[in-house]
Amino acid sequence: MDQVTTGLHPIDLITITTYMVGVFILGTFYGKYVNNSKDFFLASRTLPFWAIGMSIVVSDIGAMDFVAVAGSAYTHGIAVANFDWIGSMPAMVFAAFLFIPYFWRSGVYSVPEFLGRRYNTAVQMLHAFIWGVFLLTMLALMLWVTGNNILNTILGWNTQTVIWMTVFVCGVYTFSGGLSAVVMTDVVQLIVMFVGGLALLFLSMWEVGGWFEMKQKILALGPEYQEHFRILLPHDTPKPYPWTGIVFGLGFVLAVAYMSGNQVIVQRTFGARSEWDAKGGMLFGGFLKSFIPLMVAIPGLCAILIVPGLETGDLAVPNMIKILMPPGLRGLMFIALFAALMSSVDSTLNSATTIWTTDLYGKVLGWITGKPISDRHILVMGRLFTAVFIITGGILAPVVGKAESLYVFIQSALSMFQGPTLAILLLGVIWRRATGWGAFAGLSLGVVFTTVLNNVENLFPSDDPFLFVAWWSFVFSCIVTIVISLLTQPEPEEKIRGLVWGQVMQDETAQHVLRERTGS
């Protein structure tokens, strides 16, 4: 990829420096409010809905999304917007009303902890281990891919400088202020990202003469562009997003699994000041997320006319920045990319730390010593893990970034677990008869089934059938979990009290227990 934007105007440098210093001061300011593990991991359960919603969006959207989604729109058309529309909003509504109330009321720190309470420790540790490893690898990858592939290759910044600047700024404020610092800096980062993204949208739309003019010109370019304005592509399309995969695989399974089972997303709602704020934050996040395709996919479509014939779609955004943005605004766009990187890094770091501290370290140490570890110990270990993970992430970034097979493996492994994880999470919440052994069988056999589906040829129309595999592995895991649950002893009432739909909706005793458990 050629470097398309070189040098920075002094006004851009001033903007960038001001932003970095501002975010650093804001983040570290929250350190003074951290006195125990609840302050560090759950922001003392004081977060308002607007901060939760903004943080969810910015944690989900990384700098790579700006480049890759625009690139995909450039190559495949508007269908890529499905990932932020049908692949987000319904899933976030389900998360808000089906899962978040149980997570919030049970007072857990993490999704694996909820699964541990609902099922058993084996399910908790398996889920924690998968996500713990995935988040750590993603941390290093994010630093490398954004530092090297975007800010270095495209903008000409030194990769190591970008990585260590991010490590220092994000590391210090996450170490100091925990979830509060992460969420409040995310709020600033979202505003910056939206200003930069909307500026790019308006400038590119201005350049092509508006939506209808652009559509007409692109459709006139030839037969290969006729599907560019079709949001749901046919089942047998040669492009990677057939409608069946988008609706069933993405909309029903992957998106719901991601929005309900991804610690990075849901941890903000655990820290909500009330159940209403937790649900409202998720809905507000979904509303904000609806604007993402406007900021990334539509400029990608405009690039077909403004910078035609690019070697790869990923060059669309950098070229548009170079052509359309004047000094000052260009600096703002760089900050938007940097904000997207920092917000993803701090959120991933904080969530990885939560899982490793509470679900893995805390659990194993509890077994060894035979007694629960103290709150002070958890806080110290949380901070220690934060420091170790971010520094290790910085050191390993070049290694992980170059180990392509590891990246592919991690991505494949996660997609293998999404369908089965959603199956046990969903059944755990809506069906009181689901048992630990049922969930264990559903999760492990579901993963085996996913492996089989991924390796049998000509089962699905797409070359990369992850959307179809997600759907069918979910269906399979549901069946296995139901069958095994019916064949095993039901869970005791005391164990699942307050963790299952019917009880929480109807049982006053369960409501009382939950209120006591959360201290509200």
Place this chain on the structure above:
Amino acid sequence: MSSEHSDFESRLARLERLQNTVVAIQVISLFLAGMIVLVLFVPELSTALRAGLSPDRVSSAINEAFGPLLRPIFKPIDTFLSGLSAFPRASRIVPSLVAIGYFVGTMVWVFVGLKKQFVNLDAPSQRIWHDLRFWTIVSMLPHVVVYLYFIG
């Protein structure tokens, strides 16, 4: 009484240890299973560990073993859905209707299927702008409009 209590406590502790041991065995088994998957999917590791067991060979074995079993199940579904492409108008409308139905169905579920008290528990006030059912509608309606626009 005290001796009975202590006996009960020690039995309980033994039971907990036994339960933890069972869980530990489960976790170790899963870890080993994970390692096997890792070996199968990371070419460098599999090459280093077992020169004869290549991911391609495993993939091919799975394909041969399960392909004849699964293709008769999935192929008819695939053929049926692909058949929709023969009807250009239907192939545009059906996917959009399914997508719009998903949005509308979700809105109906929140508005009709859930109790208002459950949806708005802990709401700052009973005013309409604090009603999360309306938040759901306001957030989802633009999506319905977008998918309706793209039918044409």
